[in-house]
Amino acid sequence: MTKRIEFRYAISAILIVVSAPAGAADGFATAPINYRDSVPENCISRLQSGLDSGAKKLTYDADYGYLKSVLTSLSVPVESQMLVFSKTSLQRRRISPRTPRALYFNDDVYIGYCQAGEVLEVSAVDPELGTVFYTLEQKQSDAPQFERRIDKCVICHSSSRTGGVPGHVVRSLFVDAKGQPQFSAGSRNVDHRTPIKDRWGGWYVTGTHGSQTHVGNLTISTNRLAERSDNSQGHNIEDLSDRFRVDKYLTPHSDIVALMVMEHQTLVHNRLTNAEFTTRKALYHEQTLNDSLGNDPGTRLESTTQRIHSAGDRLVEALLLVDEAALSGRIRGTSEYANQFAESGRRDAMGRSLRDLELNTRLFQYPCSYLIYSEAFDSLPGEMRTYVWQQLWDVLTGEETTEKFAHLSSADRAAIVEIIRGTKNGLPEYWTTGPTP
Ligand code: HEC
Numbered sequence: 001m002t003k004r005i006e007f008r009y010a011i012s013a014i015l016i017v018v019s020a021p022a023g024a025a026d027g028f029a030t031a032p033i034n035y036r037d038s039v040p041e042n043c044i045s046r047l048q049s050g051l052d053s054g055a056k057k058l059t060y061d062a063d064y065g066y067l068k069s070v071l072t073s074l075s076v077p078v079e080s081q082m083l084v085f086s087k088t089s090l091q092r093r094r095i096s097p098r099t100p101r102a103l104y105f106n107d108d109v110y111i112g113y114c115q116a117g118e119v120l121e122v123s124a125v126d127p128e129l130g131t132v133f134y135t136l137e138q139k140q141s142d143a144p145q146f147e148r149r150i151d152k153c154v155i156c157h158s159s160s161r162t163g164g165v166p167g168h169v170v171r172s173l174f175v176d177a178k179g180q181p182q183f184s185a186g187s188r189n190v191d192h193r194t195p196i197k198d199r200w201g202g203w204y205v206t207g208t209h210g211s212q213t214h215v216g217n218l219t220i221s222t223n224r225l226a227e228r229s230d231n232s233q234g235h236n237i238e239d240l241s242d243r244f245r246v247d248k249y250l251t252p253h254s255d256i257v258a259l260m261v262m263e264h265q266t267l268v269h270n271r272l273t274n275a276e277f278t279t280r281k282a283l284y285h286e287q288t289l290n291d292s293l294g295n296d297p298g299t300r301l302e303s304t305t306q307r308i309h310s311a312g313d314r315l316v317e318a319l320l321l322v323d324e325a326a327l328s329g330r331i332r333g334t335s336e337y338a339n340q341f342a343e344s345g346r347r348d349a350m351g352r353s354l355r356d357l358e359l360n361t362r363l364f365q366y367p368c369s370y371l372i373y374s375e376a377f378d379s380l381p382g383e384m385r386t387y388v389w390q391q392l393w394d395v396l397t398g399e400e401t402t403e404k405f406a407h408l409s410s411a412d413r414a415a416i417v418e419i420i421r422g423t424k425n426g427l428p429e430y431w432t433t434g435p436t437p
Contacts, residue, residue, distance in 0.1 A: 028130075028158075028165065032284040033277055035129055035166065036150055042126040043108050044134050047073055048146050058144045065138035066120060067113050068250065076106045079337040082262065083240075083254035085219075086175045086202030090152070091117050096179040097219055098244045100204060100254075105262055107374055110168065115248055122146065123157070123168060127379035130273030131166045133157065161189050163314075165273040168266035172201040177219045185220065191267035192260070192363060193323045200259065204243070207256030208236045210329020217243075238334050257333035260363055261341060264321070268371045271311075271318040272380070275388070278311035279381040312387040319388075320395060321367040322404050331359040345370065348422030352415060367408060368392075368416045372424065389428050397437040413437050 028035040039045075050056030058069040071078060083100035087093075094114035095101045102113045112121035119135035126132040133153035134146040158166045172194070173187035181187065181202070190199055196209070200216025217234030239252070246252035286304045290297055317323075332338075338357055345355030354372070356365035371377055380388070394400040396413045408416075414437050421432060 027281065028277055032280045033129070038129055040124075040126050040129055040132045040148065042124040042129075042132055043074055044122060044124045044132070044146050051144060060140040063248075064113070064250065065117075066136055066144060067111070070111060070120060070136065071104055071250075074106065074109055074111075076104045076109060076111060077337070077340055078104065078250045079253070079255065079335045079340050080104045080106065080258045080262075081249065081251050081253055081255065081335070082259050083204040083249070084202060085179050085204065086171070086173060086181055087179045088171060088173070088181060088202065089156070090121055091119070092179075097175075097177060099248075100244065102249055103262075105258075105265070107265070107371065110262075123153075125269055125272075125374070125376050127376045128276070129166070130276060131157065131168060131269065133166070163270050163274045165270060165277055167270035167273055170263055170266055172199050172203070172215065174215070174218070174220050175202050176222050179219075182220060182222060190263050192264040192321055193267075193325055194263070195325045196327065199263075203259065204237075204240055204254035205234075205256050205259065206238055206240060206253045206334040208238065208330070208332045209256065209327075210236075212327070212329050251335060253333070253335035253337075255333040255335040255337045256331055257338040257341070257357065257359070258335070260331070261337075264363060264369065265371065268315075268318045268369050269376070271315040272371070272374075272376045275311045275315045275384050276376075276380055279308050279384040282307040283381070283383070308383055308387055312384055312391060315384075316388055316391045316395070317404065319369045319372065319392070320405065320408065321362070321364070321369070322407070324362055324367065324407065327359065327361050327363075329360075346373065346423040348419045350418070350422075352419050353423070354416075354419055362407075366412060366416050366419060368420070372420070378426070386428070389431065393428075393431060393434070397434070410437065 047056060051058065056073060058066050058073065060066055061068055082103045084103065085095060085097040085100040087095050089101065089112065091114045094117050099115045104111045108125045110123045117138055119137055122134040122136065124132050124134065133149045135149055136144060136146050154166050157169060161169050170190040171187055172190045174182045174185035176182060188194065188198060197213050198215065200214050201218065203216050205214065205216035213231060213235060215231055217237050218231045240246055240254065241252065282304045286301050289301065290299050342353065342355050342357055345353030347353045352366065354364065354366055354368055354370040357363065358365045391400065395405050396417050398413065417437055421427070
């Protein structure tokens with residue numbers, strides 16, 4: 001009996017440690033991740049090396065500072081522009097419904113811009129460190145410098161919202177006419193699982209979506225929280241020019257399709273980081289235990305396997321859009337984002353791509369994330385990559401039949417396998433030689 005109580009104590013002590021708020025002193029500041037002390041290697045560190053050597057240049061613009069030049073240098077499309085007017089981020093003094101913050105992204109990096117902001121804000125996908133944050137001063141300089149930022153950012157960018165890793169956040173909440181969040185009216189995290197009706201509070205949304213409702217393009221007055229249920233003025237908006245000075249931005253859009261793709265992508269990026277960190281930590285812990293128990297080095301412990309599988313399963317679920325919110329009408333953006341996104345996809349011999357959008361009932365035609373092509377995916381630790389490929393194979397060939405994956409029809413599964421085979425290098429042997437489902 002006593003033993004059992006002791007055991008319970010030990011377990012709850014562990015749980016407390018594991019679920020402690022993920023501020024600076026959490027599980028990634030120390031070995032083996034060494035988030036602070038490791039040298040990042042990502043599109044921003046590469047751009048900075050180019051600037052330092054003189055191989056690359058950024059040009060300063062009187063209106064937008066370095067924004068245009070940074071987007072061009074990183075191949076981030078201006079069509080990805082999304083506008084958020086809630087005072088929920090770093091430069092909150094600059095943000096309001098009349099002066100929204102603009103965000104831009106591609107598969108590897110996200111950029112934040114505020115009118116008259118002191119800095120551009122950057123979150124970059126870093127294969128080893130998950131998400132690495134930078135700011136670039138919006139002041140003309142002969143030697144522009146992306147400064148790596150940690151504490152100033154992880155205070156909001158690492159919590160249960162991101163799955164405990166330095167990552168990306170997307171929220172939907174209700175704000176007043178000044179952009180001040182009204183938390184009493186509710187708020188939630190957003191990703192591809194969030195029902196459309198709950199999305200985009202605090203964001204502008206341009207595009208049409210039939211009779212589906214959402215809470216974008218909406219401000220509420222503090223004392224009338226009930227207003228949140230009526231957003232008839234905020235639906236199917238294609239022009240925002242009566243709401244704020246759209247000419248102060250690179251485009252007049254806050255494209256609905258860009259928002260939906262970003263919401264999918266941030267979840268996958270956070271799960272990739274979680275998979276990366278969990279595996280490296282589990283292997284590190286195993287090595288320490290093997291040393292202290294006198295085991296042969298490399299002895300695989302059951303707990304290591306379990307940790308890798310559980311983080312891997314969560315990644316696979318995000319990659320295959322498990323629990324994706326259903327659409328009940330055609331979604332159409334206002335910018336060229338959707339075309340541009342699809343056009344940049346690798347295509348198989350039949351012309352199919354994982355970047356083909358469906359947008360009537362769901363986001364993608366073939367529900368498997370295009371982030372399987374990303375550097376972050378390819379550089380997952382070997383143990384994790386092996387497991388994830390095997391799981392994907394088992395699901396897509398019908399070996400794994402749990403209810404979770406019921407949204408994938410047999411035609412979907414076959415198409416995804418064929419597309420991956422035709423477009424992805426370095427697949428495990430059984431992927432290329434196994435029968436098509
Ligand atoms: C007060 C909390 C807060 C702080 C501090 C903060 N952010 Fe954010 N950030 C947010 C929220 C919330 C979002 C989601 C969009 C929104 O509501 O504006 C966001 C979104 C972003 C995005 C868009 C994509 C993503 O990664 O989610 C970038 C880029 C970004 N922040 C960069 C930074 C950088 C760089 C720092 C530190 C210098 C920073 N942020 C500090 C709250 C914060």
